[in-house]
Amino acid sequence: MATTNDLKNGMVLNIDGQLWTVVEFQHVKPGKGPAFVRTKLKQVLTGKVVERTFNAGVKVETAVVDKRDMEYLYRDGDDWVFMDKQSFEMVNVPDSVVADGGKYLLENQGAIVAQHEGAPLYVELPASVELTITYTEPGLQGDRSNAGTKPATLETGAEVQVPLFVGSGEKVRIDTRDGSYLGRASS
Numbered sequence: 001m002a003t004t005n006d007l008k009n010g011m012v013l014n015i016d017g018q019l020w021t022v023v024e025f026q027h028v029k030p031g032k033g034p035a036f037v038r039t040k041l042k043q044v045l046t047g048k049v050v051e052r053t054f055n056a057g058v059k060v061e062t063a064v065v066d067k068r069d070m071e072y073l074y075r076d077g078d079d080w081v082f083m084d085k086q087s088f089e090m091v092n093v094p095d096s097v098v099a100d101g102g103k104y105l106l107e108n109q110g111a112i113v114a115q116h117e118g119a120p121l122y123v124e125l126p127a128s129v130e131l132t133i134t135y136t137e138p139g140l141q142g143d144r145s146n147a148g149t150k151p152a153t154l155e156t157g158a159e160v161q162v163p164l165f166v167g168s169g170e171k172v173r174i175d176t177r178d179g180s181y182l183g184r185a186s187s
């Protein structure tokens with residue numbers, strides 16, 4: 001337990017059985033009336049952001065979220081198997097937790113797995129990854145009907161838009177947050 005005076009950005013709170021991360025907080029002391037704390041909270045599982053106001057000094061329940069540096073090993077049915085780099089402990093993470101991040105995961109790639117009471121909450125990938133293009137159509141000179149981009153299939157099976165000059169077999173950097181092309185990978 002902590003009070004609203006102890007809030008910090010990144011702190012995880014357990015409110016009504018749901019986990020919320022403090023995105024922003026502001027202590028407000030109006031000229032009239034009691035002080036209060038205005039917060040912006042993000043739900044850990046869904047990403048929903050809400051604003052909530054607490055009276056100053058009110059107790060809030062904190063949650064311990066264990067973030068560990070892990071390595072993705074392989075798929076096991078609907079689960080993704082990760083290994084803790086320190087203890088070599090294996091953790092099965094359901095497909096629903098990995099979600100869209102699975103489109104950019106290669107075997108032996110590092111990721112951060114956040115857990116609460118032993119249950120995986122989310123998988124945090126690096127901001128960008130380097131992947132090889134397995135297939136893309138050759139770009140036609142002068143074709144500008146689609147803003148100079150074309151679809152390309154990556155080695156993980158994900159499809160992204162790349163510039164016309166990029167060909168099959170090239171390594172490219174992809175932003176894992178939105179799946180956008182960042183550039184060719186430097187070999």
